[in-house]
Amino acid sequence: xxxxxxxxxxxxxxxxxxxxxxxxxxxxxxxxxxFLRRAWSGTGSAETGLRWRHGTGKRPILAGQxxxxxxxxxxxxxxxxxxxxxxxxxxxxYVAAAAVGMLGASYAAVPLYRLYCQTTGLGGSAVAxxxxxxxxxxxxxxxxxxxxxxxxxxHASLQWNFRPQQTEIYVVPGETALAFYKAKNPTxxxxxxxxxxxxxxxxxxxxxxxxxxxxxxxxxxNPQEEVxxxxxxxxxxxxxxxxxxxxxxxxxxSYTFFEAxxxxxxxxxxxx
Amino acid sequence: MSTAMNFGxxxxxxxxxxxxxxxxxxxxxxxxxxxxxxxxxxxNRFENAACRLESREYLRCRMDRRLMAQEPLEKLGFxxxxxxxxxxxxxxx
Numbered sequence: 345x346x347x348x349x350x351x352x353x354x355x356x357x358x359x360x361x362x363x364x365x366x367x368x369x370x371x372x373x374x375x376x377x378x379f380l381r382r383a384w385s386g387t388g389s390a391e392t393g394l395r396w397r398h399g400t401g402k403r404p405i406l407a408g409q410x411x412x413x414x415x416x417x418x419x420x421x422x423x424x425x426x427x428x429x430x431x432x433x434x435x436x437x438y439v440a441a442a443a444v445g446m447l448g449a450s451y452a453a454v455p456l457y458r459l460y461c462q463t464t465g466l467g468g469s470a471v472a473x474x475x476x477x478x479x480x481x482x483x484x485x486x487x488x489x490x491x492x493x494x495x496x497x498x499h500a501s502l503q504w505n506f507r508p509q510q511t512e513i514y515v516v517p518g519e520t521a522l523a524f525y526k527a528k529n530p531t532x533x534x535x536x537x538x539x540x541x542x543x544x545x546x547x548x549x550x551x552x553x554x555x556x557x558x559x560x561x562x563x564x565x566n567p568q569e570e571v572x573x574x575x576x577x578x579x580x581x582x583x584x585x586x587x588x589x590x591x592x593x594x595x596x597x598s599y600t601f602f603e604a605x606x607x608x609x610x611x612x613x614x615x616x
Numbered sequence: 617m618s619t620a621m622n623f624g625x626x627x628x629x630x631x632x633x634x635x636x637x638x639x640x641x642x643x644x645x646x647x648x649x650x651x652x653x654x655x656x657x658x659x660n661r662f663e664n665a666a667c668r669l670e671s672r673e674y675l676r677c678r679m680d681r682r683l684m685a686q687e688p689l690e691k692l693g694f695x696x697x698x699x700x701x702x703x704x705x706x707x708x709x
Contacts, residue, residue: 479693484665509654514663520693521664522671524650546628554633555692556684561637571640572650576675578693 479555484518485584495598496525502603503531504565509572518581520555525573525599529565536564538604544596551583552595562604638684645681649674672697 416422492515494508509524529535539559543549558573565571575597583589641647653670660666672694678684689695 480691480695482693510657510662512662513657514661514665516665519664519668520671522653522674524654540630542628542630544628549628554631556635556638557633558638558640559630560632563637563640565640566642569642571642572644572647573640574638574650574674576638576692 479520479578482518482578482581484516485581486516488584489514489516490579490583490592491594492521492523493594493596494523494525495596497598497600499600499602502535502537502601504529504535504537504601506599506601515579517551517579517583520576520578523575523577523597525558525575526570527563527565527573527601528570529567532567534564534566536562536604537601538562539599539601542598542600544598545592547588548583548592548595551580551586551589552597553578553580559599635685635687638678641678641683646674646677646683649677668694668697 415425491512493512494510496506496508498504498506505526505528507526509526513521513523515521527537538561541554541557541559543552555576555578557575557577563573577597579595649670653667653674656667656670657663664671672689675684675692676689679686689697
């Protein structure tokens with residue numbers, strides 16, 4: 345069958361994409377088709393041969409392509425259709441692959457962005473990382489006194505008595521300071537709480553560094569127990585050099601306690 | 617945590633503490649040091665600079681009772697106090 349097709353393909357190759365000359369080609373194509381039909385009826389299945397002889401009007405189904413019915417009987421246009429079909433299939437495959445790739449990329453973006461944030465430190469701290477060496481070497485800026493006030497809040501479902509033990513404290517940037525909160529569990533059951541904090545004004549919050557505190561970890565209070573909760577912090581000395589902080593003399597540190605439920609994992613701060 | 621939905625303004629992003637969380641002092645082992653510190657604060661009109669010795673003692677108590685990771689006090693910003701105490705002793709003698 346390949347040999348029969350060769351003269352037809354030769355015509356196609358000569359004519360190329362210039363289908364305007366199809367008229368000249370068509371009569372040769374019809375002749376070839378008539379020849380081919382006879383060939384099919386001879387070598388193909390007896391049924392197709394019978395069908396042709398009886399003339400049911402149906403077009404022959406090409407062997408090896410079940411369910412695929414080319415729209416024309418002209419072998420050149422049929423070849424073109426096959427070509428188009430093949431191209432459509434490849435395009436469809438590429439498009440489907442791109443869609444799947446996009447979906448996968450959107451899922452992969454979350455851990456990848458997290459990795460990027462961890463390496464470059466963006467999206468979390470706006471100031472360069474603080475090692476313990478920095479604390480050791482920092483010099484207090486004695487002429488800039490800042491008042492730090494303390495606020496304590498409790499979520500409605502948590503029945504602790506939570507309050508600061510000092511209303512305010514006067515610190516200077518570069519000096520480490522200690523402050524205390526007190527929490528009491530007046531109920532008869534042990535309660536686990538977890539806290540977060542907030543610093544107002546927001547821009548000053550980036551200079552507020554906590555060395556150690558009691559937030560972001562579950563704290564368990566036994567029934568009728570009262571504990572002191574310290575906060576050990578300092579204000580970065582670069583605070584004094586920031587022109588936007590010239591008018592900031594009051595910083596408010598606010599802690600809020602929530603009840604921790606069993607099996608409930610809070611997200612790591614810094615990725616919100 | 618900022619609850620406002622305005623994305624134009626800067627929102628506050630809480631950061632975890634550098635050295636983690638203090639274990640709770642369930643048995644009140646360092647309560648006396650804390651009381652000394654609070655008394656000092658009240659007497660000095662809540663100035664932190666005046667009470668740094670007491671806060672250092674409180675942290676030292678925590679470290680001794682294993683309620684805080686052992687760390688040289690210079691790394692916690694009390695380096696000047698160490699020198700100051702040595703100087704004061706030398707000048708007193």
